[in-house]
Amino acid sequence: MNEPYSPTTPRPISxxxxxxxxxxxxxxxxxIIAQTIGTVLYSLYLQMKLDKLEQELSLQEDYLFLRRLQKCQKPEGAGASLLDCKEIIKRFQDLLVKDAEVSKDSATFEMQKDDRHQPxxxxxxxxxxxxxxxxxxxWQETGYAPRSNLISYTGGKLKVNEAGRYYIYSQVSFCTTPAPGAPYTVFIYLNLPSEFDRLLLKGQDTHSTSSAYCALQxxxxxxxxxxRQGDMVFVNVTDSTKVNYDPGNTYFGMFKLY
Known part of the structure; x- marks a missing residue:
């Protein structure tokens, strides 16, 4: 007798x-993430401990150095001690010199920084x-109008040490007589050592017809x-012997716009 074929039922996949x-x-x-974070935190903690330990060692070394210096300064202790007092005192003097140089450089830097903020x-x-x-x-300086360090003065000429756009001005007061002649002229020149001076401004005034001995104009x-940096300007007149130098009458100046 033939039995019907029945396929084996597959097992369910787990x-x-x-x-x-x-x-x-x-x-x-x-x-892995926790281990990485822990390693980073431990490294930071270890670095902080090392920095603190280094600072403490440095303070301890400074303290020992000061103690040795104090012993070397005592006459009775310098001879009886095994310390090299000459070397210790020399190190201390070197530290004083370096500190003075740093203070001087810092003061110079602060002065230059202040100059940059000054007009x-x-x-x-x-x-x-x-x-x-x-x-x-x-010309001469006055106490009420201090000159910036970025503008120098020598031999009647103002020199700019920083390039830029400047307003230049001058007033010249002078005495004239009723005698006829050429007008009295005031010039402002740009000094160019390698070529002829360049005329920037020019002003003229005719002689007075007053009968006074000196008519002030x-x-x-x-x-x-x-x-440009290094440019110099100066003032010239047709006859410098007639210039009136009373306070407020004759002046010369400049200031940087930008």
Missing amino acids: TSSPNIMKIFMCFLTVL ISAHLVGLKNSTKPVSVLH STHLGGVFEL
């Missing part, structure tokens, strides 16, 4: 193994230094100019 594998991988990932300007008043005619008028000039 799904527990993949789930266990996923859980294990998640646990392993969390463990770049100069205002000078007339200075009569000769009874003979001169080709360049001379004045000419004022002013203008904006682009100057």
Whole structure:
């Protein structure tokens, strides 16, 4: 008798193994992350401890050095001690010199920083230094109008140490007589050592017709100019012997716009 064929029923696939594998991988990932964070935190803690220990050692060395220096300063202790007092005192003197140099550099830096915040300007008043005619008028500083360190003065000329756009001005007061002649002229020049001086401003005033011995007049000039580092400007007149140097009458200055 033939029996009917019945295929074997397949076993159900177990799904527990993949789930266990996923859980294990998640646990392993969390463990690695936790270990990495712990290592970083421990490294930071160790670095902080080392810095603190180094600071304490440094303070201890400074304390020992000061104690040795104190012993060397005592006459009775210098001879009886095994310390090299000459070397210790020399080290102390070197430290004092270095500290003085650092303080000087710091003061210089602070002064330069303050100069950068101060307006770049100069205002000078007339200075009569000769009874003979001169080709360049001379000036002097005043206490109420200090000159910036970025503008220097020498031989009647103002020199800019920082390039930029400057307003340059001058007023010259002078005495004239009723005698006819050419007009009294005031010039402001840009000094160019390698070529002829360049005329920047020019002002003229005719002679007075007054019968007075000295008729006081004045000419004022002013203008904006682009100057390079190292450029110098000066003032000249047709006859410097007629300039009036009374306070407030004759002056020369400049200031940086930007």
